[in-house]
Each structure stands twice: as C-alpha cells, then as structure tokens.
Amino acid sequence: MKVVKINAIWCSGCLIMNKVWNNILKKYDIETIELDIDMDEEEVEKYNPGKILPVFIVFNDDKELLRITGEIKEEEMIKKLKGVCELHEKDI
Amino acid sequence: MIYLDYSATTPVNEEVINTYSKVCREYIGNPNSLHKLGVEAKKLIDASTLQIAKILGVKTSEIIYTSGSSESNNLAIKGVCSKYSNRGKHIITTELEHSSVIAPISFLQKQGFEVDFVELDENGLVDLDDLKNKLRDDTILVSICAINSEVGVKQDLKAISDIIRTNPKTFFHSDVTQLIGKDKVDLSMLDLASISGQKFYGMKGIGALIKREGLVIDPLIHGGKSTTVFRSGTPATPLIVSLAKALRLAYENYEEKYNKVVELNKYLIDKLSKLDISINSNEYCLPHIVNLSIKNIKPETMQHALEEYDIYISTQTACSKGEYSKAVYAVTRDKDKATHSIRISLSYLTTYEELDKFIEIFSKLLDSLNIRGE
DSSP states (O other), X not given: OEEEEEEOTTOHHHHHHHHHHHHHHXXXXXXXXXXXXXXXXXXXXXXXXXXXXXXXXXXXXXEEEEEEESXXXXXXXXHHHHHHXXXXXXXX | OEEOXXXXXXXXXXXXXXXXXXXXXXXXXXXXXXXXXXXXHHHHHHHHHXXXXXXXXXXXXXXXXXXXXXXXXXXXXXXXXXXXXXXXXXXXXXXXXXXXXXXXXXXXXXXXXXXXXXXXXXXXXXXXHHHHHHOOTTEEEEEOOSBOTTXXXXXOHHHHHHHHTTSTTOEEEEEOTTTTTTSOOOGGGOSEEEEEGGGTTOOTTOEEEEEOTTOOOOOSSXXXXXXXXXXXXXXXXXXXXXXXXXXXXXXXXXXXXXXHHHHHHHHHHHHHTTSSEEEOXXXXXXXXXXXXXXXXXXXXXXXXXXXXXXXXXXXXXXXXOSSOOHHHHHHHOOHHHHHSEEEEEOOTTXXXXXXXXXXXXXXXXXXXXXXXXX
C-alpha cells in the first residue's frame, strides 16, 4: 500500500492534516509520497487532485483504492484506510 | 471602469506618485553612504520614519521596512521562531490568515514546530476560551490577523492580547494589513504587526514590520545594519518616503472616509439583499469588505463576466487558489457557500453610481449565467 499526499504550503487544512497524518505514521507503516501542488506541478497534474486540499490517494499495486480530501479526524481517517486495506502496526 | 477590489490592492494616490518620482530624481545617494548625497537621503528617510512612527503611535526604532506584508509576516513568524525555539516550539494561529502567514508556519511545522488552530465562533471571531486552553508554557508565538481579507471579520485584538499577556514567553503577531490606513489601531498591544503600503493607496513593494522595542528576532536577510539590523539591504529611499506620504494621506480625515464606506456598505447590502444570493460578511466585519455567495455559478465565471463590463471584483484573495474559502466556511459552516463566494471591496473613492451600475449588471448576470447553467 502506498499513499500519495498532495499538499500546498499556503493551505491551512494541509497544515492541520500534517499533524493528523504524522500521528498515523507513528502508529502504522505506510509508504507516503508527499507532493506540493505548486512545486511538483507536473507530477501532481497526473493525479487530478481537484479543488480541496490536502488529497490523500491510497494505492495498492498502482490501483487507486481510495481518495480522501480535506480535513478529517484521525480516527475517521484510520477507519477509511482500514476499509480498503490492511494497516500494519509499527513495532514499539 | 468600476473597481471594487480595493482589498486586493489600491490605486496609487497621485500625490504619492509625485513624491516617489521627485525622490527618485533628486535623492540619488545610497542612505548608507557617508558623503553628502548619502547623508541627504538618510535625513529624508529619518524624517519619513519619524512621520510614520507618529501616525502609528510607535517609536522610530520599532519600524522595519520590508517589501510588503508577505515579507513582514515571514520575518515576524520565522524571526521569532528561529530566535526563541529554545523556549518552546508551539505556535497558535487561525484559519483566517493570509497565505503568507500560513506558509511560513507550514515551513516551521516541517522544522519540528507544533501548530494549533484556535477555534472560531459562528461569527468568525476567535474563541477566547479556546485560545486560553490552547496557550501552553511552550507557546512562543500567536499569529492572528486583525481583519480577515476575504470576509472582513475584525478580531478583538485587545481581548486576544490580554490572554496572551498571561504567558510572558508568548509573542503576539498580527497581520494588520487590511486595517492600517482605514481606522486607527493601537499597536501597543502587539509585539509585531505587519503593514503594506499598497493597501492604503501607496506604492507596491514597500511595507513594514512594526516590532516592539527590545524584542530581538532573527533576520531573514542578513547583511549588516541598514535602517535596522533586522532587515539588510540598501534602503529604498523613494519607496520609504512614499510610504510615509501614503500613510499621512490615508489618515487625513480618516473618520469621514470610514463613515462614507459605512454608508456605501449599507447601501450595497440593501440592494444585494433583494437578489438571490447570501451575504457572508456580518456585523463584526470591516465595512470595506462585502463577501457573498452565489448559487449555481462558479465565482470565476461571474468574475470574468463582470470583467466584460469593466467591473472588477475578486473571488478568493489574490494570493490563494484552488481551495474553498476557509474564512467563508468559518462564518457559514457551509462548504457550498465557501466554494461559491465573491468579494466586493469598497473604498471612500467608490461612488453610489458605481454601486448602482454594479448591481444592475450583477443582477442581469445572475439570471443569465444561471439559465446557461454556468
């Protein structure tokens, strides 16, 4: 499983979701590719991110399984992720 | 032309342009040079700084000239956080801030700073109890704008400052860009305040960070002492003098100008309320800004349609793009309204005839674009 996370440095929702995502990464092993909507324009275009940021696109073997946009709570995010794939907890 | 985008930028006052040209022609010396031409330029800058300080009620040593509010916001936020990170790494801000506040805070988040957003009430005002709760021993900076540039919500800076002052380690920065030149502001309750000349009929490319005396911050631009050690570079004499001129002119009869905008605002809102739109600006907003949401029409479509009639308004602030408006969402809790908002911004230069013409065209466009499903 791989997550493409599309952000913008000027977006307050992205700032809020950075905290949420970092908390999730402390608990689970998830490969994340971070893209900036302005700095990585060409790469971002491939994903057609739409208007609401940030965008989390969940892939399994290059197949898009799920797309989460905007601000959501950590528990809700984990629930959505668990709905499409198995999350591996980190060894503490 | 009907210009209704004064919060994005203002046309430069002719007197300001004349001052700028005159100083460009007649004061060619580098103010840091020791010869006569340099000394003359330096004297002119000092006189301008004194004038700005008197108008704003601050000390001359508290003025740092910058290229505008984006630089001032960056300097305040990164300057404090770089200097005082040993005291703590916690920042508090709001979702109403300009992108030039959010972006440096995002940058600092990547450097290990923790960021909290203070809750807003249904009017878009900072929830003071939530601010009290979020303020921690390691909070080194609170950055809250005086006026949100999209909706116009005016924060109670005094009440916010009183809470922040309970923690002596926390500095209070406010982006007062949309307020300076329109109304008087007591800057003594702030540690840092960002201002920009282009919002009060001054030149683009000049602004200032007002920094409380005694507060030391790390500069963004290192290069030794200029007008201040906090921002190096050859002082832009013509721009600095023009800033003082613009500020002086902005505050001439400012109460009369403000009251005129209050009346224009009432007139516009009365006319708009008869149309099939919803007004997002509320009683806590600066009268210069009227934010509204249109149904079933993309804001950009309306903006360009108005442009065809030589009428200029804005969608989201010129410096953000893509996302729905966080500020509109804060006062409406409605994502549809937050993605369909436009901003009309007024000036004392606006006329009732301009507003009548705008309403006439806007009303026609609401019907025609709606029918075409745009």
